[in-house]
Amino acid sequence: MSVGRLWRTVRHLTAEQWVFRLVCRGQRLVMRHHPEFSRQRIDRAAQKLPLAEPSSDEAVAIAEIVLQLQTAVHGDSFEGATAGRFTLLNRDYDFGSVEQVSWRGEFHEGNNPLRRMNLAYMGYAVPLLARGRAEDLSAIRALVESLDRQNAWSSPGVFRDVWNAYTASHRLINLLSALALYRKAGGPADPAAETVLLEHARFCAAFIRANLERDLQYNHLMKNYVALSAYAGMCASVPPALGLLEAAVPKSIRQNVLTDGGQAERCPMYHVLSMLDVRVLAASGLFPHAWQPALDETVSRMSAALPVMTLADGEIALMNDSWVGEAPRADSVADTTATPPVTRLPETGYVRLGQGGDSVVFDCGPCGPDDNPGHAHADFLSVEATADGKRFLVDTGVPTYTAGDDRNSSRSAAAHNGPRLVGAEPIEFWKSFRVGRRGYAGALDVASPDGAFVAAGWQSGYAHLGVDVRRAVCLWPGKGVLIADLWRGALSKPETGFLIPSEWDVVSGTTFRQGELDLSVRALAGTLSPPRDAAHWYRFGVERTACRLSVSPETMDAAARAAVFFSWSADAAVPGADVLDRLFDDLAAAIPTAG
Numbered sequence: 001m002s003v004g005r006l007w008r009t010v011r012h013l014t015a016e017q018w019v020f021r022l023v024c025r026g027q028r029l030v031m032r033h034h035p036e037f038s039r040q041r042i043d044r045a046a047q048k049l050p051l052a053e054p055s056s057d058e059a060v061a062i063a064e065i066v067l068q069l070q071t072a073v074h075g076d077s078f079e080g081a082t083a084g085r086f087t088l089l090n091r092d093y094d095f096g097s098v099e100q101v102s103w104r105g106e107f108h109e110g111n112n113p114l115r116r117m118n119l120a121y122m123g124y125a126v127p128l129l130a131r132g133r134a135e136d137l138s139a140i141r142a143l144v145e146s147l148d149r150q151n152a153w154s155s156p157g158v159f160r161d162v163w164n165a166y167t168a169s170h171r172l173i174n175l176l177s178a179l180a181l182y183r184k185a186g187g188p189a190d191p192a193a194e195t196v197l198l199e200h201a202r203f204c205a206a207f208i209r210a211n212l213e214r215d216l217q218y219n220h221l222m223k224n225y226v227a228l229s230a231y232a233g234m235c236a237s238v239p240p241a242l243g244l245l246e247a248a249v250p251k252s253i254r255q256n257v258l259t260d261g262g263q264a265e266r267c268p269m270y271h272v273l274s275m276l277d278v279r280v281l282a283a284s285g286l287f288p289h290a291w292q293p294a295l296d297e298t299v300s301r302m303s304a305a306l307p308v309m310t311l312a313d314g315e316i317a318l319m320n321d322s323w324v325g326e327a328p329r330a331d332s333v334a335d336t337t338a339t340p341p342v343t344r345l346p347e348t349g350y351v352r353l354g355q356g357g358d359s360v361v362f363d364c365g366p367c368g369p370d371d372n373p374g375h376a377h378a379d380f381l382s383v384e385a386t387a388d389g390k391r392f393l394v395d396t397g398v399p400t401y402t403a404g405d406d407r408n409s410s411r412s413a414a415a416h417n418g419p420r421l422v423g424a425e426p427i428e429f430w431k432s433f434r435v436g437r438r439g440y441a442g443a444l445d446v447a448s449p450d451g452a453f454v455a456a457g458w459q460s461g462y463a464h465l466g467v468d469v470r471r472a473v474c475l476w477p478g479k480g481v482l483i484a485d486l487w488r489g490a491l492s493k494p495e496t497g498f499l500i501p502s503e504w505d506v507v508s509g510t511t512f513r514q515g516e517l518d519l520s521v522r523a524l525a526g527t528l529s530p531p532r533d534a535a536h537w538y539r540f541g542v543e544r545t546a547c548r549l550s551v552s553p554e555t556m557d558a559a560a561r562a563a564v565f566f567s568w569s570a571d572a573a574v575p576g577a578d579v580l581d582r583l584f585d586d587l588a589a590a591i592p593t594a595g
Contacts, residue, residue, distance in 0.1 A: 426461015
């Protein structure tokens with residue numbers, strides 16, 4: 001353990017996070033070493049809560065939102081749950097039957113429990129019980145009972161996965177939503193099975209209340225509050241133990257949702273998930289005078305912000321820890337069709353250029369909140385882009401959350417479509433979610449070349465090496481995209497890289513084709529390398545082939561310049577030297593406006 005790296009990591013924590021790191025770890029130690037006493041304590045707290053009523057209007061409204069999420073996550077795979085078959089983050093598991101499900105088995109994820117957590121979320125129960133079939137309810141009852149039997153609190157790691165407060169939050173919401181949909185569908189009454197689910201949800205509520213993730217905060221703590229709000233919303237009145245929600249929820253929303261409507265962790269995927277969480281809070285009907293105006297305004301802001309992080313194919317850009325399939329499509333939860341040609345989220349740090357099927361999402365903002373940047377990638381000044389609705393610049397995505405080479409590589413600057421220094425990183429990553437030294441990024445104001453939409457930004461990730469890095473992106477709709485990079489200072493191996501997915505066939509070293517569309521790539525400043533084999537992960541853990549292009553910039557004095565023009569129209573005019581010179585002059589002279 002490097003003491004310096006540890007200090008660079010923890011010095012950003014707030015006083016509240018420090019206090020609750022000690023409190024939460026202490027509680028987990030007590031639960032692990034005194035499991036019977038601890039379960040009895042939680043059970044006594046649970047008995048003081050009323051059972052939720054999943055037939056209420058609030059329950060059905062919440063359930064409809066949750067169904068949209070779980071349908072996106074599970075597709076048709078939920079049908080296998082009754083036979084002990086599950087698809088967890090794109091990997092199939094067949095236990096043979098419900099009775100043989102092994103909650104603490106091998107899930108092919110090393111030191112990260114995300115697939116085990118997903119099994120214990122029980123999201124598959126939502127579309128399953130929405131069918132209103134008695135045999136499905138019996139299967140979910142058996143799974144809940146199996147989960148309780150196999151996950152004694154003395155089991156190593158149980159508080160990292162099955163009985164993690166984040167997991168319990170998901171499970172509570174999913175079980176109650178599943179029951180609400182089952183009753184709405186007219187499923188045959190089974191009081192014994194329904195009581196098992198209701199009592200387990202009540203125990204989860206008491207467990208979450210006693211183990212709020214105030215050490216991590218952000219989306220984890222917000223999910224805790226959303227679960228408890230869903231529970232309270234399905235009760236006749238707010239239980240006294242959950243009265244803290246009235247003040248805690250608005251505070252959590254202020255932490256998670258920035259003034260421009262973006263999600264604080266700067267992950268487009270978590271933005272969609274958080275939008276749904278806010279909608280669940282609104283559907284709960286709690287504290288209408290204190291919550292409702294702010295919730296409505298928050299949903300509106302987040303809905304307006306989402307298109308800025310969405311490409312013309314209707315899906316999110318995969319910046320930071322984002323992938324497709326963990327949330328509904330962006331265009332299914334917000335109107336992404338009427339986006340102006342240039343839209344900006346100045347605090348979140350994204351800019352979108354687009355018209356019709358041509359679009360660029362440009363990241364020129366912070367990697368995340370300083371006190372919890374765990375989902376950050378080194379994607380400063382990176383871009384994703386479409387031509388005629390086809391994505392031609394893609395992010396590497398997320399192969400795993402497990403600490404190691406694959407996680408480190410996917411978070412590195414080399415994995416993204418941004419300017420970098422070979423052999424150096426703008427962010428100091430370690431383990432799965434730790435960040436030590438980190439750079440920052442912000443916007444720049446530069447003039448638009450004729451007929452183009454433009455965005456520009458700077459990043460300070462290499463300032464500790466004496467290097468300033470800037471980029472401008474210009475889109476000529478229907479024609480092409482120009483990306484110009486400028487490095488200044490003590491230069492050492494500057495480079496720009498671009499990742500093109502295998503849906504584009506290589507026609508030649510600089511020309512690609514998908515269907516009837518040809519994509520031409522030209523280096524206007526610097527030297528373009530031949531394409532080399534690469535990979536990306538559009539969905540979590542699912543490797544897809546790609547090719548990577550690298551550009552070595554031209555250098556002069558203490559500066560280096562690279563410019564690459566991607567065009568998909570025969571009449572696209574290649575930007576001339578005068579356009580490039582003005583653009584680089586503007587980049588050099590621009591004063592940072594944020595960061």
